[in-house]
Amino acid sequence: MATVRVEGPAALAATDRLFHGVRGCRIEAAMIGAVMFGRWGDAHGEGVVLVRVAEATVEVHCHGGAAASRAIVDSLHQLGCAEIDWFDWIAAQDAVPIRCAAFSSLLQARSERTAEILLDQYHGALQRKLAQIADQLRAGELALARASIDRLLQLAPLGMRLIEPxxxxxxxxxxxxxxxxxxxxxxxxxxxxxxxxxxxxxxxxxxxxxxxxxxxxxxxxxxxxxxxxxxxxxxxxxxxxxxxxxxxxxxxxxxxxxxxxxxxxxxxxxxxxxxxxxxxxxxxxxxxxxxxxxxxxxxxxxxxxxxxxxxxVPTAPDAGEALPFLPAHWHGLEVASLALNRNDLAEAGKCLLRLLDAPGAYSGGS
Ligand SMILES: Nc1nc2c(ncn2[C@@H]2O[C@H](COP(=O)(O)OP(=O)(O)OP(=O)(O)O)[C@@H](O)[C@H]2O)c(=O)[nH]1
Ligand SMILES: [Mg+2]
Incomplete structure (x- = not known):
């Protein structure tokens, strides 16, 4: 299956122009949560299931082949809809960069075990740990900060393998x-x-x-x-x-x-x-x-x-433990560690804050 999400003020009207529901049902008249079956484009087109998921949002569920979903996206495009990448869509839903990145990675996780680790990061394990280290640096608790950074660096090689076997x-x-x-x-x-x-x-x-x-x-x-x-x-x-x-x-x-x-x-x-x-x-x-x-x-x-x-996997994280899962995290922590070794606390702190506000460092995929 593939899902095309259509949202925005003209979403219902655009969908209704292309959707031929059985018994003539129309998405604009449907209640939120309604599920409808019909054809896309014309009465002989691709069979689709539509769900009105919110006031101005429709999900079109179609066959998962690339051509089927592409044809639906193209037809919406011709009616003036703009296409956005799902990574950008996720980023627009959530202002916390690490959580966005964890969500994107989660969608690409290869096994339940790696998904659990990424879910911990989605729920804030890495975010909280980086903020805690930044606090420890500010409070002059250098030994604690160093131990935390070392532990994150120890787990980093594993973090790079959660979506790549x-x-x-x-x-x-x-x-x-x-x-x-x-x-x-x-x-x-x-x-x-x-x-x-x-x-x-x-x-x-x-x-x-x-x-x-x-x-x-x-x-x-x-x-x-x-x-x-x-x-x-x-x-x-x-x-x-x-x-x-x-x-x-x-x-x-x-x-x-x-x-x-x-x-x-x-x-x-x-x-x-x-x-x-x-x-x-x-x-x-x-x-x-x-x-x-x-x-x-x-x-x-x-x-x-x-x-x-x-x-x-010489070292696995404990349940709920923070783990860097993008190359940008690993690199940032290494730079912070070097700064700490030089006793440059300001630079180490800046590195951590940069990671917390990291620009959309996603892990790729489509
Ligand atoms: N007795 C015994 N025979 C084995 C064992 N492992 C494999 N064989 C037999 O050894 C032969 C070769 O096994 P393969 O698994 O095809 O060996 P391979 O290393 O893949 O061989 P190539 O593809 O030619 O490089 C087969 O007849 C297997 O049944 C084992 O542990 N004990
Ligand atoms: Mg062989």
Whole structure:
């Protein structure tokens, strides 16, 4: 579904010119709260549901495809309605910049857990914390102010990921069980598993929530010197994905002798967890530091997922705690922290006030 909101003095008249209600009902004659069904444009047009939500406001609910809602907006435009972006609309509803930004981010939250954190910010957690730090600076309570800023900076990396999932890639040599592990983690047969090396060609991404945190998990083509051109192209994609990953799960087959292939140059500096898969075929415990798994039965997979979360989210906020959730917040707090280190209290205070009055620093989206 998509909703087009029409508001302003001419909203009802414009809507009535385009809406063909069943039994000839008209929005201008409708009571507030009335729900009507009809066609848009002409008697054979798009089926829509209209709701008169206020004296001079109508919501037009139509099919969610971009073309359907665009056609409705365009027809209203031709009658003189002006189109405004929903970010601007939100900003016009609320004078508190952090609350507006939290609302916009909330609409883009990827999981319930991240939505809860953003809802706390919408309800004023960050706003109150910044105001409190500014008060502490004014009162000369520098240790308290510093501790609060440090805590916000500690949570900032997490705050940047509330609407953008972390990217985690399963990598390793062919046939070690990467696709099987992806299927175990996501809980269904998403990737093709086969007993021949070189099965996965194109990287395949699945968005999941691990313990409530949004993660985009990628299965990639096994890394080896390949002859086949398609496989080579797949391997080149693996290398690209590795370069933009937040975390690698480097999978080895512990039933095979240790490979001589050096993958370190591919992995670079990307944080990594090493996984020893196929423990069911392995007589002895594999080298220390590897997460042992059996991708056929799922043994060890829960512990591996917990380790992934530990790596991605070393510190989570308490319920209701303040957290910076836009790059502008993070940057402003860093500048404030540097000013505090120089004992420039006036500048630190100004940074915080600037964040409270921040210009429409929204987090994007459409
Ligand atoms: N015994 C055993 N077999 C496994 C395990 N994990 C995967 N396999 C088998 O190993 C073979 C290869 O598994 P895949 O998941 O396709 O391996 P892959 O790493 O994705 O392989 P490529 O896509 O070719 O790189 C399949 O026959 C799987 O059934 C495991 O833990 N134990
Ligand atoms: Mg595979």
């Amino acid at each position: 972390w990217k985690v890639c399963l990598v390793g040599e062919p046939n070690v069980g990467k696709s099987s592990l992806l299927n175990q983690i996501v809980g269904f047969e998403r990737a093709i598993v086969f007993d021949q090396p070189g099965t996965t060609r194109d990287a395949l991404g699945v968005e999941i929530a691990l313990d409530g945190w949004p993660v985009r998990l990628f299965d990639t083509a096994g890394l080896r010197q390949a002859e086949d051109e398609i496989e080579q192209a797949g391997i080149a994609r693996t290398v690209d994905h590795v370069a933009s990953a937040d975390l690698l799960l480097n999978v080895i087959d512990c039933s095979r002798p240790r490979s001589e292939q050096d993958l370190q140059s591919v992995f670079g500096d990307c944080p990594r967890l090493d996984v020893a898969n196929k423990i069911d075929c392995c007589a002895e415990a594999y080298a220390e530091g590897y997460w042992p798994t059996n991708a056929l039965t799922g043994e060890g997979v829960a512990a591996l997922c917990a380790a992934v979360i530990e790596e991605l």
